[in-house]
Structures are given as structure tokens and as C-alpha cells.
Amino acid sequence: MDLANSPPWRLPKPLLKTEDGPALPIALNLLFVLALAAVGNWQTTLAPDSLLLASGLCGLWRIHLQSEGRSWAWSSVLASAGFFGLLLPISSTPDLHALQFFGGAAIVYGMTWSFAVFGRDEILRPLANIAFLLGVAVFAPAAAILSAVLISVLFFVVCRWKFETGRWWDTALLIFTPAVFAALAIYGLRWLGLRSVYSPEISALLPNHYVVSVGSFPAIITQLYASFVFFAAVVLLRLIKSEIGRADLALMIIIGLLMLGAVSGKSTGVGIRDVALCLAVGGAALLSALPAKPKHEAAL
Amino acid sequence: MSPFPQPDEELKTRAAAAAAGAGSYEARGDRVSVYQHSETAEEPRFRIGELLVEAGLITAEQRDEALRLQKSWGSRLGDIVLAMGWVKPLRFYETLAAHFGLDFVNLIEQPPDETLFMPADYGTYAQHLFLPWRKSAGVLSVATAEPDSQDLRNYWRGRTDVCFVMTSKFDILWELQRVAGPEFSKQAVFHLAHSNPQHSAQQVVTRPQKIVGLVGAIALALTFYWQPLWSAIVLNAALNSTLLICFLFRAFLCWLSCSENTGMKITHEEVQALSNADLPIYSVLVPMFKEPDVLPILAGALRRMDYPRSKLDIKLVLEDGDYETIQAAKDLALDATFEIIRVPRSQPQTKPKACNYALRLARGKYLTIYDAEDKPEPDQLKKAVAAFNRLGELTACVQSRLNYFNPEENWLTRMFTLEYSLWFEMFLPALDRMQMPIPLGGTSNHFDIAKLREVGGWDPFNVTEDADLGMRFAALGYRVGMVNSVTYEEANTRLGNWIRQRSRWLKGYMQTWLVNMRHPLKFFREVKSRGLVCLHLFVGGAVLSGLAYPFMMIPFIIWVITGTSALKPFYPYPVFLIGITNLTVGIGCLVYLSMLAAAKRKHWKLVWYALTTPVYWFLHSVAAYKGLWQLATNPFYWEKTVHGLSKLTTVEIAQAASQN
Numbered sequence: 001m002d003l004a005n006s007p008p009w010r011l012p013k014p015l016l017k018t019e020d021g022p023a024l025p026i027a028l029n030l031l032f033v034l035a036l037a038a039v040g041n042w043q044t045t046l047a048p049d050s051l052l053l054a055s056g057l058c059g060l061w062r063i064h065l066q067s068e069g070r071s072w073a074w075s076s077v078l079a080s081a082g083f084f085g086l087l088l089p090i091s092s093t094p095d096l097h098a099l100q101f102f103g104g105a106a107i108v109y110g111m112t113w114s115f116a117v118f119g120r121d122e123i124l125r126p127l128a129n130i131a132f133l134l135g136v137a138v139f140a141p142a143a144a145i146l147s148a149v150l151i152s153v154l155f156f157v158v159c160r161w162k163f164e165t166g167r168w169w170d171t172a173l174l175i176f177t178p179a180v181f182a183a184l185a186i187y188g189l190r191w192l193g194l195r196s197v198y199s200p201e202i203s204a205l206l207p208n209h210y211v212v213s214v215g216s217f218p219a220i221i222t223q224l225y226a227s228f229v230f231f232a233a234v235v236l237l238r239l240i241k242s243e244i245g246r247a248d249l250a251l252m253i254i255i256g257l258l259m260l261g262a263v264s265g266k267s268t269g270v271g272i273r274d275v276a277l278c279l280a281v282g283g284a285a286l287l288s289a290l291p292a293k294p295k296h297e298a299a300l
Numbered sequence: 301m302s303p304f305p306q307p308d309e310e311l312k313t314r315a316a317a318a319a320a321g322a323g324s325y326e327a328r329g330d331r332v333s334v335y336q337h338s339e340t341a342e343e344p345r346f347r348i349g350e351l352l353v354e355a356g357l358i359t360a361e362q363r364d365e366a367l368r369l370q371k372s373w374g375s376r377l378g379d380i381v382l383a384m385g386w387v388k389p390l391r392f393y394e395t396l397a398a399h400f401g402l403d404f405v406n407l408i409e410q411p412p413d414e415t416l417f418m419p420a421d422y423g424t425y426a427q428h429l430f431l432p433w434r435k436s437a438g439v440l441s442v443a444t445a446e447p448d449s450q451d452l453r454n455y456w457r458g459r460t461d462v463c464f465v466m467t468s469k470f471d472i473l474w475e476l477q478r479v480a481g482p483e484f485s486k487q488a489v490f491h492l493a494h495s496n497p498q499h500s501a502q503q504v505v506t507r508p509q510k511i512v513g514l515v516g517a518i519a520l521a522l523t524f525y526w527q528p529l530w531s532a533i534v535l536n537a538a539l540n541s542t543l544l545i546c547f548l549f550r551a552f553l554c555w556l557s558c559s560e561n562t563g564m565k566i567t568h569e570e571v572q573a574l575s576n577a578d579l580p581i582y583s584v585l586v587p588m589f590k591e592p593d594v595l596p597i598l599a600g601a602l603r604r605m606d607y608p609r610s611k612l613d614i615k616l617v618l619e620d621g622d623y624e625t626i627q628a629a630k631d632l633a634l635d636a637t638f639e640i641i642r643v644p645r646s647q648p649q650t651k652p653k654a655c656n657y658a659l660r661l662a663r664g665k666y667l668t669i670y671d672a673e674d675k676p677e678p679d680q681l682k683k684a685v686a687a688f689n690r691l692g693e694l695t696a697c698v699q700s701r702l703n704y705f706n707p708e709e710n711w712l713t714r715m716f717t718l719e720y721s722l723w724f725e726m727f728l729p730a731l732d733r734m735q736m737p738i739p740l741g742g743t744s745n746h747f748d749i750a751k752l753r754e755v756g757g758w759d760p761f762n763v764t765e766d767a768d769l770g771m772r773f774a775a776l777g778y779r780v781g782m783v784n785s786v787t788y789e790e791a792n793t794r795l796g797n798w799i800r801q802r803s804r805w806l807k808g809y810m811q812t813w814l815v816n817m818r819h820p821l822k823f824f825r826e827v828k829s830r831g832l833v834c835l836h837l838f839v840g841g842a843v844l845s846g847l848a849y850p851f852m853m854i855p856f857i858i859w860v861i862t863g864t865s866a867l868k869p870f871y872p873y874p875v876f877l878i879g880i881t882n883l884t885v886g887i888g889c890l891v892y893l894s895m896l897a898a899a900k901r902k903h904w905k906l907v908w909y910a911l912t913t914p915v916y917w918f919l920h921s922v923a924a925y926k927g928l929w930q931l932a933t934n935p936f937y938w939e940k941t942v943h944g945l946s947k948l949t950t951v952e953i954a955q956a957a958s959q960n
Binding site for chain 2 (some may be wrong): 177184
């Protein structure tokens, strides 16, 4: 076979069509979810508030997908699949504090999406989103705090590296001011001793709480198989479309850290559910961040 | 016999003009029949350009340049040479009279017979630059500055007892103001109050509003008498909640404006695509009061505008007793694009009244207002025309963005710049995107002049006539758009001056809110829920936050820090939560939104200063209370903002004076 003169390898055409692209992860995901459900891995203890919040979150995702240029049908399919395949299994855990959990999901989604689209068409809005979400993340679960802190720090680096955002402290002020205000509100009042105020789960950020136990990883991967496949499919899709970048990398680091936290026990405040949340919500955000139209069309 | 050529003759005339390839003045010599009653009528021998060169008024090079500009601008050659300042207007009009075979009259020396003036036609005289001059032997002599004007012909069509004499445009405007000035002045003050009293702030508070206010005050007093603690708690919670909603609304507007797609963008290519020949006459009003020093800067800024100068109708609107500024304007010997309008003395002595007066003399299709120290971006007028073309028929106004050219002068100018950036880069474009009414900024608002006249012009009794006009446009079904062009102004450098200006603004906002709340249901039907939200949260919210900020925050902060038991009963847990949210979210919003505004304008050095926004808001509160006091005691008083205090302005004044 003459490799030098052979035509370049191409992916099957349907996969490259923008509208058809998301079919791959969705189809794979649904397949695995159904398979897992068949073997009884589906936890069926559903709290009404969790159900409500999960459907609300998926509804918002559907709106976001459509506002980003996806068709009505595909937005609905993706959101439904996200609901049944990803969020519902996660949210069916009995010990869940629903509002905080889904608040954390929204923060991870918003930050990942903003980081992924930053600099494509918009600069200021992703910056404002990330700064605001970082401020809110102070009140969120450990996984959201970890994601928010890591993404905002990476965001700061990217801002300094690639964009004109003033002097370094100007950039820092623009990204971290809301978080500082939120932290001041919490710690200032605690210091004054006037009220018992919510305490952020910052233990997830402290490295000395992490005790690596390599043997626990396969168990996590097996338990979160569907979420991993979904996430991998999204990353693969972004790779194929040459859209993979800093946000994907950030999310992989976050997931890695969360897995470390999850296997390190309760001292970190991170559990398997947090890993699943980041896989599902982060993957969804990366999927939303894919341009609805190919680059050359957008340029036209 | 008609004094005008018959249609076929007119066609021939136009054809001849087209064939000659020249402007209208010089190519219509065969229309001598128009001037049949003039004893000196004779057929012009040359084109006006040749005549001007022959008379030594312009050089051959200037004539050639004027002809070149004529092809590009589509204006008459005479307008071009006047606009370029190459010839003295008096000499030009004398030459033009000779060209058309008309007598030239100096209206100052030979004033018109005022009894011939028709008050209902004052506006027409101003628009089309003619006046009935004198009547003799049954023949009416009409003095005109544009003898070839189609409008002039239309107006006098069918009249055989009319002849024409030539005069200058400035003589006409001068005499018209002398005769019609009192009437114009009266209309400028009372037109809106008489034609549309519901929208006039002449009456500050209406009787039903007084009754509602009184009943509310009595009810509040009674509840405080019977249940002082619970009344204080409910009032506290209500005010805190309202403030929180206002803060969140502003944060949402800011978030919208963070997008690159918010606000209309007219590109450089769109501006370039506009044909100069198709551009309409643009009126520019510059109301001034005791600002002689900044006149040279203004003249320079307006001369730099990228717009055919022959199509600019710039009016320096000066108060009759302001001799210094009038003299300074005369001393500058500005070209014929500039006209001086002297507004007769009357009360209230406000900028909107002066603008209303000048509106009656404006000849443009569009009109804009600049303050004396303004520096608009040169392509602003063209961008406004492009915006009107794009936005469609229902657009009454296009607002440009305002910012400051001296942000780095002191803390106050930095904070003012941050605030203006927030206002014009974030809030107003977001209101535009949400199709909410836009409270207009003080200057650089570009109007469709017909619609401006239709709504009755500005309210002279409202001291933020611009914001009021924005709401009135919305109530009458018109749209206001934002355009991506900036006018740079001088930020206040002195605290006293800033307080004066801000107290006027907030007093005007109070007036605007009260005017629109006279008939809340009617207003709601007119502007729908979006307009109502804008009025309450944006206009009312600005006043309320200024008034309530110290009242809400200081006791709360004292209680949080000292834990004094005297205030504790007023802060049960729900109120505490709202209070703490206000304290952190509200102040955080104020600070962070200012940072974002600085980032949007790329004022990076100001980001840091946004941290001092809470202090700036205390000044805002001082001004709010002053405004409230004035609303009660002196509602129509116009707190004059002194311009020209900036160091940069001082330098520029010297430079501009040397150039002029």
C-alpha cells in the first residue's frame, strides 16, 4: 500500500456534521445507562426536591443549548438524556442536600463553559461569569469550590498570558473581588461572633488531606462508568472538531483531584458523587461550548 | 401670471443646471421671471463661482476646491464657500443678489415691517430663510437668503403680487428673533405645559399625588404610633428589599452589557458607505451660559466633525444677558456654519428652555445637542444617520455614549469616569437591548427633529429634561437607540461643583418619576411592564438608593460592629439576612460593576479605584438630599455646572485660542 499517495484518513461524514456530532456521546451514554440500569445499578430512591432541581437544571441546559444555536430537537434530546442518564442517577442519593448540590452543579457548569468560550467571541462576559461564580462558590460544596478555584486561577493565568487586562492586580481584582466580598461577609461576621455563619468546605483545597490509595480508583471508575464514557465522548468530539483546549485540561485536572479526594475519605469533604457531578456537568458544559456552526461558516 | 416658472420651464432649468454641472445658485440664471417684480432684475452673466473670483472674494483655487466639494457633498457652491469661511457672508450675499439680479437689503439698517409677519408662519420663515419685508403699491417684497429655494417657490406659488429682494441668512435670523423672539420664548416655556400638561413638570406634585402622599404619611405615622417596633421592622425590610432588587437589576443590566453584542454597532465600513451627497442637514445646538473660555475648544471640536460643513446648522444658544459669551462668540469670527441664537430672558432659565427656543430656528432633518466642553468623535453625526437608517421609522432618538477626557485628574474625576462608563457602556446599552425606555444623557443625543417637535420638545420645567424626554418618547410609542460613538466631556474636578450637578440630576429624576406617576395605569398601558420596571428600578431606584443608602447602611453597620442592643430589636433574623445581603451584595455590586465598566472602557488604571465606590455613594446621598430639598423649595432652579475647570481644558483653551 502506497501510504505516501493514499488519501488522508477522514472520519465518517455524519460524525463531522455539527448537528449530528453530539449523537455519539449521547448514544453511547444512553446505552451504558440502560445497561447499568439493567444490572440494578440504578438507585431509585428519588427525593422530590432532587427531582425538581435536576429537571430544572436540565431545562436550563436545554435553553442554553438552544440559545447557543442548537436545534430545538437536539437541545431537547441532549437535555433529556442528561436528565435520565446523568443527573437523575447522581441525584437519587438519599443523603443529598439538594439545593447546595445543584447549586454546585450550576457553578461547575457555568465556570467550565465560560472558561471554554473565553476569548472566542467574548472576553468580558466570561470574565464576569467566572468572577461571579467564584464568589458564589464560597457557599457551595467542596467539589464546586475546588473547580471554581482551579478554573479561576487558570483563568487568571490565561488572562495575563493572552489578553490585555491591565496590570496583574487589575486582573486579579476583576476575577477575585466578588469572592473576596463573599469571603469577607462570611469570615467578618464569624469573627464578630454575631451569628453562626455557613462555613465553606475548604478542606478539599488542602493537599495534606489527600491520602492516595491507588487501589480505590478502579472501583470509582466502575461505579461511574456511564459518566466517564459521556465525558470521554465529549472530549473526543472536541478533539475531532479541534476545539479541545484549556477548559478540557482544567476539567481533567479537577476530575483527577476530585478522584484523589474521593479515595482519600471523608477528611477532604469530597465524595464519589462529586466526581460524578463534575464528569456530567463539566462534560455538558464542554458540549455546550462547541460552536454550533463550523468555524469557516461562523467566519462568513 | 405666476411669478414662478411653469413646470416645463422648470424642467428646462434643471436640465440646464445639470448640463452645466454646477450648483443651483450659479446655474439658474434663466429663472429671472421669478424676480419679475424686481426693478433690477437682469439675467446673471456668470456662475456665482466666477463672480466671487472676479470680485476678489475667493481665489481660483478656492473656487476649484469648492466645485470639487460640491460634487462630493451635493451642496450649493455658495453654502460651501460660506461654510469654509472663505468669504464674508455680507459680501457673499451682495454678490449673490447681483447674480440673481435682485436688490440687496440689509435688514438691520432697513428693518422689515413687522405687521406683515404672520405669527403662524414664524417657523416657516426660520426653516426656509425668508421674511415679508415691506409692502409698496400692493406688491409685497419678500427678503430671502435662498432665492432659488423650492420651498420658497411653493410657499408663494400662485401669488402675482410678490417680489423678492436678497438679504443674508443672518439678517433674517436676527430680525426673526427680534420680532418673533417673545413668541418663541413663550412657546419654549409653555408649549408642552399647554399642549400636553400631563407630561409637563410645571406642576411638581398634582392634587391626587398630594392626597396619596398625605394618606400614606398619616397611615405610616399611625402604624408607628400603635406598633413602633413592627412598623420599623416592616419599613426596614421593605426598603432593604427594594434596594436589593434595584442592585440586582443593575447587576443584570451590567451582565447583559458584558457581551460584545449588546448595543448597536455602526461599523467604519457603514460610515464610509454613506454618500455625503445624500446626507441631510444636521442641526447642532450648543446651549451655553457664561462659558466664554471654552468656546474656542468647542469650535475646534465641531470643525473636526466628519460631516459636510455646508450641511451643518450649528447654533450657539446663548442667554440674552450673557454678554461675555456673546462677545466671545463674536470675537471668534466663526464661519457661516455657526449661528448665534440669543434666548430672551424669562423664567425658568434652564437649558431645555434655551433648546426649545433654538428648536424653532433649527433647519436640519436631525438635531443633536452638545455641551460647550464636549468633544464628540468626528464620525458621530454620520454614525447617527446610519443608526437612524438602520433602526427605522419609529426611532425618535439615538443616544451616543458619553465619557470623560480627564479621568486621571483627581479622585473625583476617576470616580465620575467610572460612573459614566457604567452608565453609558453598561446600563443604557442593556436597556436598549431589553427594549426598555432609555433616560437620555445630557448631550450627544441625536433626534429626528420632526418627532422631537411632535412630542413637544424638552420640558423646560424638568431639570433632567433629557431623562424625561426618553421616558416621554417611550410613552408615545417611539424608540430610542444607543450608538457606538463616544463624546468626551470634562469630568467635574471640584466637589462643590459635582454636588451641584448631581443634586440637579437627582432632582430631575424625582420630577420625572412624579410626572410619569401621575396616572400610573395610563403610563403602564403606554410603556408596558418593561417601561414601568425601568422607571421604578432605574430612575426611581437611583433616587431611592441615594436617599436610603446612609439611612439603611449606617445603623446596620453600627449594629453589626458594636452589637448595641438598642438597634437589635429592629433586626430580626429575616431583616438581618436582607440587610447583610444588601451590605455585601449591594456594596459588592457597586464596586464590582464599576470595575467591569472600567474594564469595558479599558480604563485599567481605574479598576483599583472602584474599591472606593462606597465612599462615592455617600456623596451621591448628600446630593440626593440636596435635590430633595430643592424639589420642595425651588423645583425649577437649574444648578449650573461650571465647565473649564480641568487642567487639560486650560491647556486646550490656550491652544484653541491661538489656532483661532
